[in-house]
Structure formats: structure tokens, C-alpha cells
Amino acid sequence: MKALVWHxxxxxxxxxxxxxxxENDRDAIIKxxxxxxxxxxxxxxxxxxxGMKSGDVMGHETMGEVVEVGSAAKGSLxxxxxxxxxxTIICGECEQCKRxxxxxCERSNRNKDLADKVFGHTTAGLFGxxxxxxxxxxxxxxxxxxPFADATHIKVPDGIPDEKLLFLSDIFPTGWQAAxxxxxxPTDTVAIWGCGPVxxxxxxxxxxxxxxxxxxxxxLPERLSMAKAGGAITINFEEESVVERLxxxxxxxxxxxxxxxxxxxxxxxxxxxxxxxxxxQAMMLETDRPHVLREMIYVCRPAGVLSIPGVYGGxxxxxxxxxxxxxxxxxxxxxxxxxxxxxxxxxxxVENQIDPSFxxxxxEPLERGPEMYKTFRDKQDxxxxxxxxxxxxxxxxx
Amino acid sequence: xxxxxPQTALRGRSQSANDKLAKSLGYFSIALGVTELVAxxxxxNAIGVKGLEPIIRTYGGREIATGVAILASHxxxxxxxxxxxxxxADIATVATGLKQSNGKANNTVAALAALAGVTVVDMxxxxxxxxxxxxxxxxxxxxxxxxGFPQGVQAARGAARKA
Numbered sequence: 001m002k003a004l005v006w007h008x009x010x011x012x013x014x015x016x017x018x019x020x021x022x023e024n025d026r027d028a029i030i031k032x033x034x035x036x037x038x039x040x041x042x043x044x045x046x047x048x049x050x051g052m053k054s055g056d057v058m059g060h061e062t063m064g065e066v067v068e069v070g071s072a073a074k075g076s077l078x079x080x081x082x083x084x085x086x087x088t089i090i091c092g093e094c095e096q097c098k099r100x101x102x103x104x105c106e107r108s109n110r111n112k113d114l115a116d117k118v119f120g121h122t123t124a125g126l127f128g129x130x131x132x133x134x135x136x137x138x139x140x141x142x143x144x145x146x147p148f149a150d151a152t153h154i155k156v157p158d159g160i161p162d163e164k165l166l167f168l169s170d171i172f173p174t175g176w177q178a179a180x181x182x183x184x185x186p187t188d189t190v191a192i193w194g195c196g197p198v199x200x201x202x203x204x205x206x207x208x209x210x211x212x213x214x215x216x217x218x219x220l221p222e223r224l225s226m227a228k229a230g231g232a233i234t235i236n237f238e239e240e241s242v243v244e245r246l247x248x249x250x251x252x253x254x255x256x257x258x259x260x261x262x263x264x265x266x267x268x269x270x271x272x273x274x275x276x277x278x279x280x281q282a283m284m285l286e287t288d289r290p291h292v293l294r295e296m297i298y299v300c301r302p303a304g305v306l307s308i309p310g311v312y313g314g315x316x317x318x319x320x321x322x323x324x325x326x327x328x329x330x331x332x333x334x335x336x337x338x339x340x341x342x343x344x345x346x347x348x349x350v351e352n353q354i355d356p357s358f359x360x361x362x363x364e365p366l367e368r369g370p371e372m373y374k375t376f377r378d379k380q381d382x383x384x385x386x387x388x389x390x391x392x393x394x395x396x397x398x
Numbered sequence: 399x400x401x402x403x404p405q406t407a408l409r410g411r412s413q414s415a416n417d418k419l420a421k422s423l424g425y426f427s428i429a430l431g432v433t434e435l436v437a438x439x440x441x442x443n444a445i446g447v448k449g450l451e452p453i454i455r456t457y458g459g460r461e462i463a464t465g466v467a468i469l470a471s472h473x474x475x476x477x478x479x480x481x482x483x484x485x486x487a488d489i490a491t492v493a494t495g496l497k498q499s500n501g502k503a504n505n506t507v508a509a510l511a512a513l514a515g516v517t518v519v520d521m522x523x524x525x526x527x528x529x530x531x532x533x534x535x536x537x538x539x540x541x542x543x544x545x546g547f548p549q550g551v552q553a554a555r556g557a558a559r560k561a
Contacts, residue, residue, distance in 0.1 A: 010412055010413055010417065010472075011411070011412060011413050012411070012412045013410060013411045013412070014410035014411070015410075045412070046472075186556065186559070200546070204546050204547070204554070205558075207547075207551065207554050207555055208554055208555075208556070208557050208558040208559075209556070209558050209559060210555065210556030210558070210559035210560075221538050222538055222539040222540070222541055223541075225539075225540055225541045225542045226541035226542075226544050228542060229541060229542050229543060229544050229545045229546075229551075230544075230545050230546055230547070230551065231545070231547075231551040231554065231555065278470070281470075282466060282469075282470045348558075352548045352549065353547070353548075353549070353554065353557055353558075354546055354547060354548075354554070355546055355547075355548050356546065358544040358545065358546035359544075359546070361539070361541075367409070367410050368409075368410075370410055370411050370412035371409075371411075371412065373412050374412050377472065378472055378473070380531075381539075382538065382539025382541075384541070
């Protein structure tokens, strides 16, 4: 089959790889109908995430049709079922899964020993990601093997296009969790850094959850225009001071809820501290560029909440923990507990409360995926979200 | 919207031949820079130019900075053009050796020929990178009609809280 394969920094290729097969009786194989490139895939593309190996198949936003089912998964899945695959692999049986903490499933990471050493305790296995999270082949491919498939799936109805459902795999529940874990009150101002795909979903989630005011921060006009369309007040950090503007919009008190939808690759030349971080990254003295975290800690209203869906990879420098502690801020973060949210979110899509396909700007055949990684990373061609279609020929630009 | 997606030289790959060439030039730049910083006298003797050790050291710093920038940047093109400018400075500096009577005129000519060759490679690489981008970095698209709320933003506000 064809798949997008990681070969090193900025080097992804569309290649032929062996077809997946059932390896465990809880497995299923799906034929991929749609998959997408996620912002966190870019951290792998840029090789800021440790634990990648040449030959790894990319992708963790995938949906398709079940074509083969292991014997132990037959009670939950049958051939022909239409499914979205959550990016977190879950056993559904461990203590964490039973509590709904699916992204820290205790059994799905097949490299548990490695994760125990690096993180202290293992987290869930993830598709198409670092070997710290199992190194499972991903879904930017024609077929995908789904481990623990009896639990790791979201059944979706026929009659709704892939484009409206695909993002249940990651960015929609990720944006939703980012807003939900802020426990938004009707009087709250929610500030969201980053208007990429997760940021856009977070804006819509904060609006649905009833924030008084949603403020979105970015520098790219096309992303800010999409944020504004979703009901946000926008701040272009290249044109105005984020701290001054946020204080102005909140009577000098700062936003109650701050959400980091940027993560470890803050715009490298966007601020003095990011330039400092970039230089340290080049010298391997720091792994991440935490400009947004610093700014959130500084501007957040005392006793407020910081929510961090943005991905961080390793060791961070110059974090103002003194301000964090003295202001009594609550920090909530983590990979998304996808299946905790998806029943509710699927209903919202079916009921036409939200149509997540608004974020798609490019639809391309799988074979053009490597080029689209570059386009997405370099923010060319107005690119915000790329959907890839295995077996397709034509391209469709927004 | 007309596609501005860059067409890389190798379809199905994220890296073009020019990307790989740029990376090689980055490593070459750092290696040359280190040599210029560490052994400026030996280098100047070899190419038949004397008395320019401080300048060669400065050029070494320039080469290292350019090389790191090429390797660290998603867009190495401006840094490859910076190398071209550096190449021209190198040529002008080495050319002063032609006026010196040190018996190493052949070495000086060979160094100038090598520099000219590297300059051509740099220019080919920078031009190729520019052509792949189609001359534009970012298209401004208008997504102001993409609310994501089929029933409108006002209807969406607090809808999940009401439920």
C-alpha cells in the first residue's frame, strides 16, 4: 500500500510499504477514506519530537471502512462499519480508561518501559507518533491496523460526508477539551493563542460553551479572518501588544481563562524570548519555545485557568513559575481523552450545531501529502488544514 | 482559489534536490568557517595570501553563522544568497594575492577558480529554491465566511450550556 513515511527532518515521502495485517485478536484493519495532517505532525516533520525512526508511517487523524476484524473485536465491529479512529489507542479496560482518562491508558503503549523511563509513567499509545508512545504505524496511508479496535473507534453514521466527521479523531475533541477543562462561566473572557486548526476548534468550543468574550491571537490574516468568523475578537501580535490589548479588553484585569493552542514551536522571530529559545534549540540546549506559556502566565487573571492543548516535547527554560504560583493559577493540560467527548460531539455534528469542515482549506490525493506538509508548515497558499484522500487524483483548494 | 502550492522537484517527497543541496551547503559553510577560525595562517599560506589572518577569521565567523542559519531555517533561500555575497567578498580578498610576489600564484588562481565554482553552485541553489516557491511565501486568503456554525454565530453562543 501507499503511505506517508518519515525519513528525517523535513523529509517525508509517499512510498510503498507492506500492507498491515491482523496481529492480535483485538485488531481491525480499516481502509482509509480520508486522513488529515495535524499541527502536531509538524513537530515530527521538523524533528522537535524525540523518538522517531526512519521508516515510520505518519498520521493520526484517520477515518474509513472496516475491512478485517480480529476474533475478539467482532462483538464491537463488523466488516463494512464506518469508523473514525481516535488518535489515542485505548484498551478500554484499565483503571485510567475506566475513569475516562483515555490518553493515559495504561496498556496501549507497547513501548511502556521507554515511556516509564522518560515520563515517569507511561501514557497511551498513539498512531503515527514517536516511539515513546508506541511507534504505531499511522493513518496517512491506504490501510491502517487499529490495535484494541474493539475500544479504539468511533462508529459514525452513513449519509454525512467524511469532512464533517474526520476531525472527531483529534482536533475537534482537542479544541473541545481545551475549552471544557477551563470550566467556562458566562462571565468569562477566554483568550486563545494560535489560530491553527486546534485554535479554530477551541474558539468554536468556547463560543458554544458560553464564554462572554472569546479573544484569538495570531499573526496571519487568513487565520484571523477565520477566527473572527467563528465569533472571536482578534489580536494580530505583529501589529499590537498582546498583553496591552488583553488588559484593555478585560478592564485591566486580564482574561480568566487562557488557552495555549500553539505549543512548542512558537513563531521563532515573533518575540525576543522566542529568538532566544530558537538559538538554544539550535545548540541543543532547549527543546521547546514556550513564549505562549510565559505570556499566558503573565497576563492571566489571578486565580485563573491555563489550558494547554498545544504539544510540548521536553525541557523548557525561563518559565515564570513564581508568577504562576503567586497568582494561584490552575494548569490543565494533556493529550486529548478523545472518546470521553466524541459521543456528545458527534451529536452536535448530526444536529447541525457545528460543521467542523469549515477548517479545511486543502484537499489533495495522498501522494501529494509530502508537499502539503511543507505547504502547511510554511503557511503558504492560505493553508490551515489539509485533508488527504488515498486513491484520489484531483486536488481541491478552498 | 488558484493553487500556489510549491511544486517540488521530486513528486511525493517533501524535500527537493535544491533543499538537499542547501543542507549540504550549510554543512560545508560550517566546516569551512571552523577551518578559517582555527587555522587562518595555514589557509592563507596555502592560497598564497599573506597578512590577512584577521580578515580570514572574521570570514570564518560569517561562514559559521550562515551555515547555522541555513540548517535552522525553513526557508534557506535568503541565507544561500547571503553565501553568494560572502563568496564575492572571498573572491575580492583572495584576488589581492595575485599582486603578492610569493611564488604561489598558481595556488591563488586555483583558490579563485574553486571560489567561482562554489559561487555558481550557491546561485543555482538559491535560484532553484526561489523558483520552487513560485515567488510567493504566503497567499492571503479570506475565510471570513467560515463560521463553522450552520445556524449562525449568535445561535451558537452558549448553545452547549443551554443544553
